[in-house]
Amino acid sequence: MIDFEKSEKLPKDRRYFNISIIWIFYFRYVIRPLYWLRIPHEAVTLLSIFFGIGAAYLFFTGSLIAAAVALHLKDLFDACDGAIARLTGRGHLIGRYLDSLGDFLSLTLVMLAIGFRAADNMGGTYILWAVAAILSTFLQCSFFNYYQLSYLDAFGIMTLSSKRDETTRDDVKRKSNSFPARGILILLRFFYIIVYSWQDGLTAFLDSILVGKNKTITPELRFGNRLLMVLQSALCFGTHIFIIIIWALLGRPEAALIFITIVMNLYLFLLLYLRKRHYRRQPVEMSFSQSPKK
Numbered sequence: 292m293i294d295f296e297k298s299e300k301l302p303k304d305r306r307y308f309n310i311s312i313i314w315i316f317y318f319r320y321v322i323r324p325l326y327w328l329r330i331p332h333e334a335v336t337l338l339s340i341f342f343g344i345g346a347a348y349l350f351f352t353g354s355l356i357a358a359a360v361a362l363h364l365k366d367l368f369d370a371c372d373g374a375i376a377r378l379t380g381r382g383h384l385i386g387r388y389l390d391s392l393g394d395f396l397s398l399t400l401v402m403l404a405i406g407f408r409a410a411d412n413m414g415g416t417y418i419l420w421a422v423a424a425i426l427s428t429f430l431q432c433s434f435f436n437y438y439q440l441s442y443l444d445a446f447g448i449m450t451l452s453s454k455r456d457e458t459t460r461d462d463v464k465r466k467s468n469s470f471p472a473r474g475i476l477i478l479l480r481f482f483y484i485i486v487y488s489w490q491d492g493l494t495a496f497l498d499s500i501l502v503g504k505n506k507t508i509t510p511e512l513r514f515g516n517r518l519l520m521v522l523q524s525a526l527c528f529g530t531h532i533f534i535i536i537i538w539a540l541l542g543r544p545e546a547a548l549i550f551i552t553i554v555m556n557l558y559l560f561l562l563l564y565l566r567k568r569h570y571r572r573q574p575v576e577m578s579f580s581q582s583p584k585k
Contacts, residue, residue: 293326295319298374305446307517311529315363318370325375332376336390339368343397350544351404359539365397366532385472388479394528395486399425401535402548409545417545424548428531431559433490435526437498438566441514501567508573516569523562526555 299306312318325335342365349358372390376382406421499506502513531551538547 293323293378295322295374295378297380298322298377300377300443300447302446305517307520307524309524309527310521311524311527311533312370314529314533315367315370318367319374321367322371322374322378325371326378330375332372332379332381333386333389335368335372335375336386336393339365339372339390340393340397342368343393344400347397347400347404350401350539351408353408355539355542355544358544359536362401362532362536362539366529369394370529385476385479388476388483391487392479392482395429398428398528398531402428405535405544405548409548413545417548420545420548420552423552427552427556428528429487429490430493431526431555432528432531433487433494434497434559434562435523437491437494438514438520438523441510442520445510445514497563498566501563502570503567505570505573508570512573513570519562519565519569522565526559526562531555 301307342361346358346361346365349355349361369390372386373382376386402421402425403418406418406424409417409420502508534550534555535544535547538544538550
């Protein structure tokens, strides 16, 4: 019997519904055989990356149904690796960085493949749409991730550590016992910082603008709105993957690039407005002396 409570990041009374789980609603049934077969979570992460890269190749060759299936499998295994790491108690920073960098590599290649394929058939502007969709996807997900980690810092299970500021970590060498592992960790962290640090910094800057003069509110009031977390969860990578899959099955994967760039950014602006409105409604507290850790 698997105790799925061990796979959770939050206690029961602070959990919120993650919209992106809808697209892979059955993922826990996949976790069971992976767990019973003792498949390492690192292998599941690599499997997710494999399907992501495979989906990019299939999109480039025009095999849309196969590409959609591969991309769905990438999303499915991406949801399983972290849960298995928590179930087995074997999570580590190498896995975290590999997972995040794998997402970047997979989705970037997928959108570029769609863009270049469409450019060959319909004009070079689709390459620009691909670049715009890539930037939009990662900024949108960074927006959600910033508040998710802030929410975890305020309400998460104490065994989880979510260092927000990766540029100032002082515990990297303590996270690995062997020299090769430390070398891999430092290398992955280097690329993680290049890819994600500017996105995280921009999101933190936007949040500081949204909170305005009310910077003294407690973390619980500042980041604890579960309805906002539910709405923001639609900005997870899983939603972007679902959008690409739907348009691929309709035979128009290039339309997903436009949808992500326009519609999802409009949704992001709506969430920025709702976040600002939330901050304005909070009472000022003098006990809040520092922003949440990264």
